[in-house]
Amino acid sequence: MKKLLVTGSSGLIGSEVCIHFANIGWEIHGVDNNQRAIFFGPNGDTRWNQNRLKSTIRHFVHHELDIRDRSGVLALIKEVKPDAIVHTAAQPSHDRAVAIPFDDFDTNAVGTFNLLEATRQYSTEVPFVHMSTNKVYGDAPNRIKMKELETRWDYADPNYEHGIAENFTIDQSKHSLFGASKVAADISVQEYGRYFNMPSCALRGGCLTGPSHSGVELHGFLSYLVKCNLEEKEYTIFGYKGKQVRDNIHSYDVARFIEEFINEPRVAEVYNLGGGKENTCSILEAFDTVSKISGKPMKYRYDNNNRIGDHICYYSDLRKMKSHYPKWDITKSLQTTFEEIYQAWTERVK
Numbered sequence: 212m213k214k215l216l217v218t219g220s221s222g223l224i225g226s227e228v229c230i231h232f233a234n235i236g237w238e239i240h241g242v243d244n245n246q247r248a249i250f251f252g253p254n255g256d257t258r259w260n261q262n263r264l265k266s267t268i269r270h271f272v273h274h275e276l277d278i279r280d281r282s283g284v285l286a287l288i289k290e291v292k293p294d295a296i297v298h299t300a301a302q303p304s305h306d307r308a309v310a311i312p313f314d315d316f317d318t319n320a321v322g323t324f325n326l327l328e329a330t331r332q333y334s335t336e337v338p339f340v341h342m343s344t345n346k347v348y349g350d351a352p353n354r355i356k357m358k359e360l361e362t363r364w365d366y367a368d369p370n371y372e373h374g375i376a377e378n379f380t381i382d383q384s385k386h387s388l389f390g391a392s393k394v395a396a397d398i399s400v401q402e403y404g405r406y407f408n409m410p411s412c413a414l415r416g417g418c419l420t421g422p423s424h425s426g427v428e429l430h431g432f433l434s435y436l437v438k439c440n441l442e443e444k445e446y447t448i449f450g451y452k453g454k455q456v457r458d459n460i461h462s463y464d465v466a467r468f469i470e471e472f473i474n475e476p477r478v479a480e481v482y483n484l485g486g487g488k489e490n491t492c493s494i495l496e497a498f499d500t501v502s503k504i505s506g507k508p509m510k511y512r513y514d515n516n517n518r519i520g521d522h523i524c525y526y527s528d529l530r531k532m533k534s535h536y537p538k539w540d541i542t543k544s545l546q547t548t549f550e551e552i553y554q555a556w557t558e559r560v561k
Contacts, residue, residue, distance in 0.1 A: 450517025
């Protein structure tokens with residue numbers, strides 16, 4: 212039985228990857244220490260998800276380990292001897308990074324480096340998949356010519372008809388401290404791939420979402436928005452008239468792409484992993500969608516100050532992914548994703 216090591220296994224993408232690979236016969240080793248609860252408080256706690264994995268996956272082994280623990284990471288990979296590694300653990304918030312800059316950098320940059328070096332020392336043939344972020348592009352996408360529509364912004368430049376491609380610049384832009392730490396991790400993954408010929412990729416995620424997300428205000432756009440609607444709590448829009456646009460991809464489709472990559476790995480690849488143009492929405496449009504599902508109006512307030520380094524409009528150009536892995540495509544529509552998130556929150560808040 213093949214072994215998969217998943218960091219951040221109790222998080223949204225980590226848990227989805229665990230379940231997906233368990234369903235196709237892999238032994239799963241999850242690495243998580245519930246750091247999200249420390250970063251975001253009780254609402255960010257993911258122990259419920261850890262317990263869910265233990266109860267639903269037959270061959271699941273939980274490892275309580277902080278990826279900043281270098282000796283612990285080195286020892287774990289030598290002990291487990293994984294056939295593939297999926298690294299999803301991170302400090303994921305722009306805003307939180309400002310308050311905890313050392314924790315942010317040590318988790319995102321140093322933690323990733325620890326895992327890369329531990330993998331290299333064990334084997335340079337083990338596929339290494341890293342969940343990066345579209346925030347490595349900083350606010351450079353905001354320099355694209357935009358057009359303002361009734362409920363959203365969109366690109367006016369025809370060169371970006373399909374969205375942002377992987378050759379878009381990551382240089383000379385404002386990233387936020389979080390974006391900077393993720394750039395360091397992203398480049399490290401590429402460098403270990405090229406320098407040591409290790410099969411590896413950095414997946415520059417857009418809005419990754421799904422029913423297993425413990426969304427909070429500082430991270431987890433759709434999940435938190437749906438929760439606010441369900442509980443009739445006020446949601447804060449930060450700038451851009453609420454017309455800022457994101458592409459949203461269900462965690463299941465993320466896991467499916469990771470499977471395709473591990474089956475046919477490449478060296479030092481980069482992919483913009485999002486829902487693509489067909490699965491975009493603005494905050495205002497998201498309000499409308501969730502209100503139609505729940506029957507409740509959205510309560511919100513507007514703050515004219517946008518988040519530092521935030522995108523006015525961002526959606527992923529999926530053409531490179533589809534050309535490299537033609538068996539993969541989006542299977543979960545935006546409407547289905549909304550409905551699944553709403554149902555999950557309904558069950559969890561009872």
